[in-house]
Each structure stands twice: as C-alpha cells, then as structure tokens.
Amino acid sequence: MPELLEVRNVVAGYGSGPAILNGADLHVSPGEIQCIIGPNGAGKSTLMKAITGLLPIRSGEIRLMGERIDRLRPDQILQKGIAFVPQERALFPRMSVRENLRMGGYTIRDERELKRRIDDVLHRFPILSERASQHAGTMSGGQQQMLAMARTLIVRPKIVMLDEPSLGLAPMIVQQMFDIMRQLRDSGMTVLLVEQNAVVGLKNADRGTVLDLGRTLFSGPARDILKDPRVRELYLGKAAA
Amino acid sequence: MLASTLQVLILGLALGGVYALMASGLTLIFGVMRIVNLAHPIMIIAGAFVAYWLFRLYGLDPILAMPIAASVLFVIGVVLYKLVFEKEAASAKYSEMTVLLTFAVALCADGLLGALFSNTQRVTTPAYATDAFIFGTVFIPKGQAYAGAISLLVIGALLAFLNFSRFGTAIRATTQNRAAAQLMGVNVGRVSLITFGIGIALAGAAGALVSFLFSFFPAKHWEWIAILMSLVVLGGMGKLMGAILSAFLLSVIAAFVGTYFGSTWSTMTFFLALFVILLVRPQGLLGDRQEEA
Numbered sequence: 001m002p003e004l005l006e007v008r009n010v011v012a013g014y015g016s017g018p019a020i021l022n023g024a025d026l027h028v029s030p031g032e033i034q035c036i037i038g039p040n041g042a043g044k045s046t047l048m049k050a051i052t053g054l055l056p057i058r059s060g061e062i063r064l065m066g067e068r069i070d071r072l073r074p075d076q077i078l079q080k081g082i083a084f085v086p087q088e089r090a091l092f093p094r095m096s097v098r099e100n101l102r103m104g105g106y107t108i109r110d111e112r113e114l115k116r117r118i119d120d121v122l123h124r125f126p127i128l129s130e131r132a133s134q135h136a137g138t139m140s141g142g143q144q145q146m147l148a149m150a151r152t153l154i155v156r157p158k159i160v161m162l163d164e165p166s167l168g169l170a171p172m173i174v175q176q177m178f179d180i181m182r183q184l185r186d187s188g189m190t191v192l193l194v195e196q197n198a199v200v201g202l203k204n205a206d207r208g209t210v211l212d213l214g215r216t217l218f219s220g221p222a223r224d225i226l227k228d229p230r231v232r233e234l235y236l237g238k239a240a241a
Numbered sequence: 242m243l244a245s246t247l248q249v250l251i252l253g254l255a256l257g258g259v260y261a262l263m264a265s266g267l268t269l270i271f272g273v274m275r276i277v278n279l280a281h282p283i284m285i286i287a288g289a290f291v292a293y294w295l296f297r298l299y300g301l302d303p304i305l306a307m308p309i310a311a312s313v314l315f316v317i318g319v320v321l322y323k324l325v326f327e328k329e330a331a332s333a334k335y336s337e338m339t340v341l342l343t344f345a346v347a348l349c350a351d352g353l354l355g356a357l358f359s360n361t362q363r364v365t366t367p368a369y370a371t372d373a374f375i376f377g378t379v380f381i382p383k384g385q386a387y388a389g390a391i392s393l394l395v396i397g398a399l400l401a402f403l404n405f406s407r408f409g410t411a412i413r414a415t416t417q418n419r420a421a422a423q424l425m426g427v428n429v430g431r432v433s434l435i436t437f438g439i440g441i442a443l444a445g446a447a448g449a450l451v452s453f454l455f456s457f458f459p460a461k462h463w464e465w466i467a468i469l470m471s472l473v474v475l476g477g478m479g480k481l482m483g484a485i486l487s488a489f490l491l492s493v494i495a496a497f498v499g500t501y502f503g504s505t506w507s508t509m510t511f512f513l514a515l516f517v518i519l520l521v522r523p524q525g526l527l528g529d530r531q532e533e534a
C-alpha cells in the first residue's frame with residue numbers, strides 16, 4: 001500500500017537555535033491510528049509542527065501521497081487534507097463553540113454546505129450541541145479537547161493529527177476520545193497522535209513510532225512495540241510494570 | 242447646572258467617538274500583529290493633511306474627503322507593511338523590533354510632513370465647524386456632533402465587517418490565536434497585510450475629522466501617542482470593544498475634568514489613567530489575566 005504521509009530524514013529547529021529534529025522519519029498508512037511516543041523533549045510536538053508547516057524544516061522531505069508538502073504554509077497544508085490539534089488545543093477562546101466550528105470550516109465557501117457539516121458534527125458530539133453558544137474559553141478541558149477534535153472534522157481531512165489529546169483529562173474522557181478516534185478510522189480517516197502515556201496510546205493504536213532526541217528509534221505494529229523489551233525498558237518504565 | 246452637565250457629557254461622548262475611531266485602528270493592528278504602532282498618530286495627521294489639501298484646493302468637505310483620506314492611507318499602510326514589517330515578522334526579536342521600527346517610521350513621517358508642509362497650525366473650516374446646535378441652554382458645536390456621529394457609523398461598519406464577513410472573521414481569529422487561525426486555513430500573512438492597511442486607513446479617516454476639530458501640525462502627533470496608548474491598554478491590548486468603551490469612558494471623564502479643573506488637566510486624565518491601569522489592572526477593562534502571554 002502506498003504511504004499516505006511520509007517524513008524522511010527531517011531536520012528542524014526553532015529560529016537559529018540547535019536542531020531539535022535530527023533526521024526524523026515517519027510512515028503513516030491510510031486508515032490507521034498511529035501513535036508517536038517518546039520521552040519529554042524528544043521532539044514529538046516539534047515533529048507535528050514541522051509536518052503541519054508551523055515550523056519550517058531545514059532539510060529532509062515530507063510527502064503527502066507522494067507530493068512534497070514541506071515548503072507549504074500551514075493553511076495550504078490544511079487544504080491538502082492534514083488537520084492538526086496542537087498540544088494547547090488552539091481554540092478561539094472568545095468565540096462560541098459554533099463560531100469555532102465555523103472557523104474549522106473556514107476554507108469551505110459554500111455557506112449551506114458549511115451549515116450542514118456543522119450540524120453533522122454537532123449531532124455527533126451532543127456535549128458540544130448543548131453548549132453551541134458558550135465561549136470556548138469557558139469550557140472544561142475535556143469539552144475543549146472534544147471541540148478541538150470536532151472542529152478538525154468539518155473539513156473532512158485525510159489525516160487528523162492530535163498532539164497529546166489526553167493531556168489533563170480524566171481516564172473516562174480519555175477512553176471516549178480514543179473511541180472517537182476509532183470511529184474516525186473506521187470511517188476512513190487516518191489518525192496520527194502523540195501520547196505521553198505510552199501504554200494507553202499504543203493499546204489504542206494500530207502502529208507505533210518511538211522518537212528520542214529528534215530521531216526515530218523504532219516503528220512497527222503497536223502491539224509489538226508494547227512488547228518490545230527495549231521499548232519497555234527505555235520508555236514505558238514504571239507505567240508498563 | 243444640569244444643562245451644562247448634559248453639554249459636557251455630550252461633548253465628551255462626541256469626542257469619545259473620534260478617539261474610539263483613532264484607537265480602533267491601533268487596536269486592530271496590535272491584535273493581529275502584536276505591533277505597537279507608535280506611528281499611528283502621525284498617520285492621523287497625514288489623513289488630516291489629505292483632507293486639508295482637498296479642502297484648500299477643491300473646496301471638498303472634510304467629511305466627504307474621509308473615504309479619500311482612508312484610501313490614501315490604506316495604500317500607505319500596505320506599502321509600509323511590505324517594506325518595513327513583513328520580513329521582520331519572522332524574526333525572533335520581532336516585538337522589541339516593531340516598537341523601534343514604528344518609532345522610526347513616526348520620526349521619518351513627522352520629518353517628511355514637516356519638511357513638505359511646515360509646522361504651522363492648520364485647520365479646515367467647513368461651515369459647520371463654526372456652527373452649533375442649541376437646545377435651550379445646551380450648546381453643541383456642529384463639528385463635534387458630526388464628527389462623533391460619523392465616527393460611530395464608521396466603527397459600526399468596522400464591527401459589522403469583523404463580525405459578519407469571512408475576512409473579518411479571519412481577522413478576529415488571527416487576533417485570538419494566530420497559529421490556530423493558520424491551522425484553520427487562514428493565510429495570516431495576507432490577513433496581517435490587509436489588517437495593517439485597514440488600521441492605517443482608519444487613522445486616515447479619523448484624520449479627516451481631526452482636520453476641522455482641532456488645529457493640527459505634524460509634531461502634534463506626539464501628544465496623541467499617550468492618549469491612544471492609554472485607550473488601547475485600558476481596553477485590554479488588542480481588544481476592540483475594550484478600546485472603544487475606554488475611549489468613551491476616558492473622553493467623558495476628561496471632558497468633566499477639563500470643565501472643572503482646566504484643559505491642561507483634561508489631557509492629564511489620559512496619562513493618569515495609563516499609570517493607574519498599569520498599576521491596578523494591567524490586563525485592562527475587558528482583558529483577562531490567564532489568556533495569552
């Protein structure tokens with residue numbers, strides 16, 4: 001099967017600072033949930049910013065369905081079909097839930113189509129539907145994460161990228177998030193996520209990639225990575241015990 | 242007594258409208274680009290000069306000259322952004338640099354206008370500038386009444402544009418969270434360019450009103466920097482409604498202070514307000530502490 005997203009030997013850093021990514025690789029196949037794990041500061045978020053064009057890369061290449069996307073702006077990359085929820089969620093705090101969803105469909109110019117898609121998404125996320133006119137900034141962490149995820153679905157992207165979607169959420173909500181991700185995958189979308197809690201992340205994913213010091217260490221079926229003694233020792237630590 | 246209180250209130254509100262118009266462009270620019278535009282007041286003076294010359298040469302009413310002044314200043318804003326700020330936006334020292342850059346722009350524009358037109362006091366004199374509405378004992382100069390009303394109209398149009406148009410929504414989104422706006426498909430570079438143009442155009446529009454409200458000269462812009470800054474800070478840095486409400490609030494207070502303590506104190510109101518805000522409520526009237534850095 002052709003790779004949907006391919007990251008090859010990417011080097012990137014902030015401003016004129018040191019390289020944070022030192023030859024990172026990533027292969028994402030269509031229709032899978034892939035989970036990136038690695039210690040704090042490994043460069044997981046940086047890799048996501050590089051893919052989505054928020055951080056320019058210094059060398060290497062990033063391809064979506066064979067096409068280079070590493071010189072495009074974030075808005076152009078979205079149009080190619082990659083949607084991203086960063087670690088800090090990136091909501092518009094002083095806009096209502098509905099307005100946030102409208103912004104999610106900023107690139108959709110057909111007003112009726114946009115309304116239909118917003119209604120679809122609200123139907124799928126009843127929590128948001130109840131709060132459609134509440135300001136995003138006043139919602140709970142879990143609700144905000146739901147909104148951030150829901151918002152990416154308006155444009156029906158090929159890939160949804162989520163940076164630590166479970167951050168600060170109660171275990172029950174975390175399970176809901178993963179259930180939604182599985183639904184997305186089953187409806188044909190591809191999910192790429194970063195997870196701090198490697199066990200939870202890998203258990204819910206199809207494939208895993210381990211990143212450390214800006215390099216890709218291993219990549220493979222999530223189940224194998226969970227069992228891999230090197231990974232257990234290095235990155236799962238107490239959590240796996 | 243009651244009549245004079247009413248009169249001071251109305252005049253304060255009318256001038257408040259003009260201040261709100263001046264501050265709106267500044268706030269918009271700060272909101273989207275985090276540029277503290279110290280050159281904003283000199284752009285207002287430039288707008289006043291456009292209206293002045295149209296009045297002198299063609300007898301064009303300064304209120305009718307508003308759209309022309311705004312258009313001229315829009316172009317100046319866009320060119321300025323392209324020349325001075327666009328490359329800088331990528332720099333890590335961006336925010337410190339922009340203060341220096343806008344200060345330099347203010348100096349240059351001040352010098353240029355001074356060299357071209359000299360620092361003599363000027364004013365446009367449409368008929369209404371020396372006329373007044375009189376209701377019993379309440380006396381409202383027509384110039385101020387018109388300027389206030391038209392400022393409100395322009396601000397209303399601006400708010401409608403920001404809240405109901407697609408591009409306006411993109412501007413608001415970029416103000417609230419630049420990276421998020423990019424991730425929603427907004428080309429924030431283009432939004433910045435156009436917003437800078439609109440902000441400077443609003444300064445030009447305000448300038449046309451200033452041309453008959455006050456006598457003006459290039460170096461006068463220094464007086465306005467602190468006034469406008471106090472409005473933007475009190476409004477909560479980059480929050481448009483905050484700046485507009487602050488403009489009315491401070492302008493009314495200044496009008497009463499001016500009436501009871503003399504006009505020197507009227508200007509001092511803004512300076513004092515700036516100090517008090519920074520000490521007591523640095524996030525401004527409508528700002529909230531947690532949000533943004």
Ligand SMILES: Nc1ncnc2c1ncn2[C@@H]1O[C@H](COP(=O)(O)OP(=O)(O)OP(=O)(O)O)[C@@H](O)[C@H]1O
Pocket residue numbers: 014017020038039040041042043044045046047196
């Ligand atoms: N905006 C930035 N400017 C400069 N350095 C940064 C910036 N963001 C991250 N870094 C640095 O890049 C390195 C990798 O950070 P990154 O956020 O990618 O790690 P991470 O793997 O996502 O970690 P975490 O699990 O803590 O989220 C860190 O050393 C960090 O200090």
Ligand SMILES: [Mg+2]
Pocket residue numbers: 044045046087163
């Ligand atoms: Mg991270």
